[in-house]
Amino acid sequence: MFLSSYANAHQVAKAALFKEAESLHGLFSRQPIEHLAVGQSLFFEGDEAKHVFEVVEGTLRIFRILSDGRRVITGFLYAGDIVGVSLKERYLYSAEAITPTKIRRIARKTFDEAVSDSDDLRPEIFSRVCDEMAAVQDQLVLLSSKTAEERLCTFLLKLLQRTIAAGNRDTTLELPMTRQDMADYLGLTIETVSRTITKLIGKGVVNVVNPAARHFIKIEKPGMLAQLAGDDSECPEMHRDLMVQGDRRHH
Amino acid sequence: MFLSSYANAHQVAKAALFKEAESLHGLFSRQPIEHLAVGQSLFFEGDEAKHVFEVVEGTLRIFRILSDGRRVITGFLYAGDIVGVSLKERYLYSAEAITPTKIRRIARKTFDEAVSDSDDLRPEIFSRVCDEMAAVQDQLVLLSSKTAEERLCTFLLKLLQRTIAAGNRDTTLELPMTRQDMADYLGLTIETVSRTITKLIGKGVVNVVNPAARHFIKIEKPGMLAQLAGDDSECPEMHRDLMVQGDRRHH
DNA sequence: CGTCCGTTTGACTCATCTCAAATTTGGTGG
DNA sequence: CCACCAAATTTGAGATGAGTCAAACGGACG
Structure with a gap:
């Protein structure tokens, strides 16, 4: 199911029954909220990617620092966004709060298992990854011309x-x-x-x-x-x- | 399993037994080879994304044309690459052969089902999507600074x-x-x-x-x-x- | 009221683009 | 094999958008 974008009727019904357990947001909603002060980091580029995060409130920047000190911001995160999915071992960028921010976190392992076990979660994740990919490509067009x-x-x-x-x-x-x-x-x-x-x-x-x-x-x-x-x-x-x-x- | 990058021992053994069925390459290998002449298009930006392709031989460019005629190439595809995965409804770019090229294609529907049914295929796909994302981000850094x-x-x-x-x-x-x-x-x-x-x-x-x-x-x-x-x-x-x-x- | 930090404005420089022409390559037909 | 054409690439000269350096401005805060 990972690759089909939309749930079919059966799945929609099922999702309604187990709503909390069967949506990404529901998955996070059980976790405690953590607060980030302005300027505080959520994680650093190169850190082992141990968690997946949901932004509950606030705005963050995700960026890389180049060897000569230049900073490249590759995106911003807003309430409702999820970070840390399309990664393997390590974070490819740092994330830092721009405003006072509230987040929830789930261990990758837990997250992976939940997603792998749920036919409802996979399409949702897939959809988000696609959106992320599309956004990065648009940014690429912007920067190149x-x-x-x-x-x-x-x-x-x-x-x-x-x-x-x-x-x-x-x-x-x-x-x-x-x-x-x-x-x-x-x-x-x-x-x-x-x-x-x-x-x-x-x-x-x-x-x-x-x-x-x-x-x-x-x-x-x-x-x-x-x-x-x-x-x-x-x-x-x-x-x-x-x-x-x-x-x-x-x- | 979609989210774990590496197969465990059990899966490796299983993959060895059903190799043809349990690897992405194997999935494509049953399909007939198609040939593309130099300059020939594989698909166009905006087309309905009906197929997923494996490049068997040759090189392609993937690009967008802007309203003022400028062309932005967002990547090149080489033998072994797979195109058309991280998409929803439509292709986000056109793909065109740079050299005489051989490809194999699978209907998205078939592809999605195969991937959704296989615990071995999902991590492989996931790994490739991650690599693609990392590549685009690197390109973004390149272009911005x-x-x-x-x-x-x-x-x-x-x-x-x-x-x-x-x-x-x-x-x-x-x-x-x-x-x-x-x-x-x-x-x-x-x-x-x-x-x-x-x-x-x-x-x-x-x-x-x-x-x-x-x-x-x-x-x-x-x-x-x-x-x-x-x-x-x-x-x-x-x-x-x-x-x-x-x-x-x-x- | 004065300092600090983020932002705006100004003057000048420079990397890259644009326009244009010369050169090389590859293919084609005689 | 050679002459010739079309396309791709290189080279040149000048224009320019954005960068750099520097200074002025303005709100926030103690």
């Missing part, structure tokens, strides 16, 4: 979609991370992030909200933001149709 | 490791892909790739082999290549130890 403005807009757009999906009608985003975090995530410098935001404000696309300013950004023109983000859903279609041997396009 | 020279060296180094792992003692690499492919993979332009190779030749690190030149590169100084690649195995250690709140380093 987008301009600073496109990167920022893509980032803000994704956050916007997340809050909209969460049922929020207001287009004001909270950015729990610092400008430096955004820079390290987007492959830019802090100065470029700052300048680009200023430019977007100038265009009327976004606006900084008064109070706890800088960490709250209002999206004034979501449509234009999507435009500027530049992934007008790519375009494999034209590729398929116009495919002639040597029509390689410029970089 | 490495210079042109570091990117090229990282790329060549990885190819070198692959051929060494394959038991090859010669340090001459075959580069089946074009310079444009390398550029699109490394987030550079073809001109920068070309210039950087020229520079590496100037330093005596690599050399272009005479005959089918350009597609065969000899690594003259593997050690220096590794140096220039720049991932002296990162350094989370110092981070863990010297962790003081505000010591963020420059980008």
Whole structure:
């Protein structure tokens, strides 16, 4: 079952009966909540991957430090996310709380057994791993060919979609991370992030909200933001149709 | 068992008994071989993900085309690789033969069932998905913070490791892909790739082999290549130890 | 009120991109 | 085997987006 994305009717019924035991969230819900202070680490790159974590509340950054001291943030974790699944022996990155955070943990061994025993858990895990893979690939596209403005807009757009999906009608985003975090995530410098935001404000696309300013950004023109983000859903279609041997396009 | 990376003794014995049925390669080996000509597509981004493929021989590129015509190559596939696993409904990228290629295919449905029924297949799949995830993350680090020279060296180094792992003692690499492919993979332009190779030749690190030149590169100084690649195995250690709140380093 | 930290702004530099042309390679047909 | 063409690659010269270094700004907090 690991590979099929959706449960069939029978499984849905079964899942309803044993809800607590048969969903990932249920699996974690038995564990005690642990608290992380701002800046506190959940685990370090290279540590033996002994646990799987569920983020109950808060935001974390996951990152690597390069030999020359540069930091690359490979993602952020929000409430509901699960970390530590698609790993073998060791964590491939460090994880650190950006805000006060609550988490639950399960020993990998326990987690593995539970997942291997449950026909309901496997598709859920699989689905999440697929989403993670898709996200990393999008990030790869962003880093390999987008301009600073496109990167920022893509980032803000994704956050916007997340809050909209969460049922929020207001287009004001909270950015729990610092400008430096955004820079390290987007492959830019802090100065470029700052300048680009200023430019977007100038265009009327976004606006900084008064109070706890800088960490709250209002999206004034979501449509234009999507435009500027530049992934007008790519375009494999034209590729398929116009495919002639040597029509390689410029970089 | 999906989540444990290594089979235990019992499973190894069992796998030996039913080898053909209990390994991924075995699963594919019953399927007929299909041939792809150079430039021919295996599938397109957005297509319904109906099959899983094993590359028997040859090299493919997997890529996306952006709305403005730019192409981002997210990876290459070599003999022994399997494509199409970590997907839900649709392929996230197109796949195209770089050299004459032989593949085998299995319907996703069949594949999923086989994997779900076998305690031996799941860890193998899981292991491969983990490797894929690790590779994408490395690529992400490369794109977000490495210079042109570091990117090229990282790329060549990885190819070198692959051929060494394959038991090859010669340090001459075959580069089946074009310079444009390398550029699109490394987030550079073809001109920068070309210039950087020229520079590496100037330093005596690599050399272009005479005959089918350009597609065969000899690594003259593997050690220096590794140096220039720049991932002296990162350094989370110092981070863990010297962790003081505000010591963020420059980008 | 003054210090600290994160952020913004400014001025200048540089790696990489762009545009353009020269060169090499591989294939094709005479 | 050679002339020739098309594609791939290399090389050159100039443009530029983002980086670097440095300074100013602003809110938070004791």
